[in-house]
Amino acid sequence: MTTMRRRSSLGLLALLLKAPQTLAAPTQPGQASIVAVRVWPAQEYTRVTIESDQALAARHFLVDSPHRLVIDIEGLALSPGLRELIGKVKPDDPYISGVRVGQNTPTVVRIVLDLRQPVAPQIFTLTPVAAYKHRLVFDLYPKFQADPLLALVQEREKAPAPATTPAQRAEAAASAVNDALGELIQKIERPPAPPASSAPLPQPLPQPPVAAASKPAPPPPPAAAAEPKIDRLIIIALDPGHGGEDPGAVGPSGLREKDVVLSVAHKLRERLTANANIRVLMTRDADFFVPLHERVRKARRVQADLFVSIHADAFFTPQARGASVFVLSDGAATSAAARWMANRENAADMVGGVNVGAATNDANVLRALLDMSTTAQIKDSLKLGGEVLGQIGKVGRLHKAKVEQAGFAVLKAPDIPSILVETAFISNPEEEKKLRDPDYQDQLVDALATGIAKYFAKNPPMARRRSTTL
Ligand SMILES: [Zn+2]
Numbered sequence: 001m002t003t004m005r006r007r008s009s010l011g012l013l014a015l016l017l018k019a020p021q022t023l024a025a026p027t028q029p030g031q032a033s034i035v036a037v038r039v040w041p042a043q044e045y046t047r048v049t050i051e052s053d054q055a056l057a058a059r060h061f062l063v064d065s066p067h068r069l070v071i072d073i074e075g076l077a078l079s080p081g082l083r084e085l086i087g088k089v090k091p092d093d094p095y096i097s098g099v100r101v102g103q104n105t106p107t108v109v110r111i112v113l114d115l116r117q118p119v120a121p122q123i124f125t126l127t128p129v130a131a132y133k134h135r136l137v138f139d140l141y142p143k144f145q146a147d148p149l150l151a152l153v154q155e156r157e158k159a160p161a162p163a164t165t166p167a168q169r170a171e172a173a174a175s176a177v178n179d180a181l182g183e184l185i186q187k188i189e190r191p192p193a194p195p196a197s198s199a200p201l202p203q204p205l206p207q208p209p210v211a212a213a214s215k216p217a218p219p220p221p222p223a224a225a226a227e228p229k230i231d232r233l234i235i236i237a238l239d240p241g242h243g244g245e246d247p248g249a250v251g252p253s254g255l256r257e258k259d260v261v262l263s264v265a266h267k268l269r270e271r272l273t274a275n276a277n278i279r280v281l282m283t284r285d286a287d288f289f290v291p292l293h294e295r296v297r298k299a300r301r302v303q304a305d306l307f308v309s310i311h312a313d314a315f316f317t318p319q320a321r322g323a324s325v326f327v328l329s330d331g332a333a334t335s336a337a338a339r340w341m342a343n344r345e346n347a348a349d350m351v352g353g354v355n356v357g358a359a360t361n362d363a364n365v366l367r368a369l370l371d372m373s374t375t376a377q378i379k380d381s382l383k384l385g386g387e388v389l390g391q392i393g394k395v396g397r398l399h400k401a402k403v404e405q406a407g408f409a410v411l412k413a414p415d416i417p418s419i420l421v422e423t424a425f426i427s428n429p430e431e432e433k434k435l436r437d438p439d440y441q442d443q444l445v446d447a448l449a450t451g452i453a454k455y456f457a458k459n460p461p462m463a464r465r466r467s468t469t470l
Pocket of ligand 1 (some may be wrong): 241242248249257311312313345
């Protein structure tokens with residue numbers, strides 16, 4: 001009898017514990033289970049990812065007043081894993097103000113995203129890759145683009161209205177581009193630092209006391225006479241690798257490449273823009289994913305003078321250490337390791353997740369253009385790479401003492417000297433520790449800034465060509 005009573009009370013307890021789940025449809029065989037839900041908010045776009053053990057099919061529609069995106073997912077039962085989505089939306093998300101989920105029919109889950117502004121959504125699936133299983137992705141782009149880069153393009157299109165002759169139209173277009181560029185630069189940057197510096201290029205920061213005590217003082221910067229005269233702004237594109245769904249490499253203690261390189265890029269931006277003549281375009285300034293060709297396109301849109309991609313990858317042995325600098329190759333890679341690294345970096349789009357179905361004609365034209373790498377670009381990139389490698393070699397050890405070449409997709413802007421800097425191997429425990437250290441990051445930033453300055457000292461930027469860019 002005692003046994004029976006205990007059994008019945010246990011049965012009641014089990015029923016009570018189960019109660020909340022009875023609201024959800026029972027998981028049918030063949031129904032997908034949620035592995036994880038993630039939200040990546042950014043000004044450019046917000047991404048929502050639903051990762052599951054089986055492929056999911058979704059339909060969606062938009063509703064106005066108030067703006068909502070409704071997504072129906074087939075073959076899915078409401079589960080605590082999916083409900084987590086509600087808590088994952090940040091209060092400062094630029095696109096999503098709230099999420100509701102419900103079981104619409106026994107086999108369809110409905111997600112309603114309450115929107116802060118009208119969106120142009122892209123909804124697509126990704127097959128398993130790297131550590132991910134199946135992913136259903138919603139990218140919420142603004143319907144009305146506030147992106148300053150697109151604003152620049154639009155201003156170009158609007159430009160030549162009042163002019164009459166072709167020459168006048170050309171002139172009007174050119175000045176509109178100049179205005180738009182100036183405006184863009186003001187928009188993307190905070191006001192320049194006080195005009196204290198008379199030198200047109202950044203100077204190395206004073207060495208920190210510890211370094212000064214342990215090292216001889218660096219040689220003075222080149223004489224003023226060697227400094228170029230620059231009568232226009234220099235635009236440098238800084239490209240922190242990976243981001244969002246793509247963490248990049250992860251160190252033995254969990255440090256993520258995407259976070260380290262963003263931190264280094266922010267510091268480098270600050271360092272470079274201390275010079276009133278320099279503006280920096282960041283291909284990403286937060287933790288979201290940017291496809292490789294989009295990084296190149298952003299740099300080309302502002303006609304950047306340089307493109308510097310910053311990484312801290314893993315290598316196939318934890319012993320590997322030291323920094324490397326890569327430029328594009330128009331043929332074979334200069335070493336097996338360089339080829340391996342390029343393949344690894346080029347896989348970022350697969351891990352980060354690109355909507356291949358949405359490839360527009362524009363994107364195809366851009367891709368074709370980017371395949372036309374030029375010998376001149378590579379020559380200039382090698383010069384830039386050499387200067388940067390020389391400086392980084394003073395901070396830490398180098399993996400290879402010369403600039404290496406391979407087919408990195410992100411270095412393919414045919415008209416912009418472009419380098420990819422592997423600052424260190426995050427897979428090496430010692431280097432991971434260094435990468436985490438703000439002082440070491442500062443030294444790296446000094447080395448990068450000095451290398452860039454030395455390149456410009458020897459290769460002053462020409463008058464800006466107003467060629468058409470995509
Ligand atoms: Zn990387």
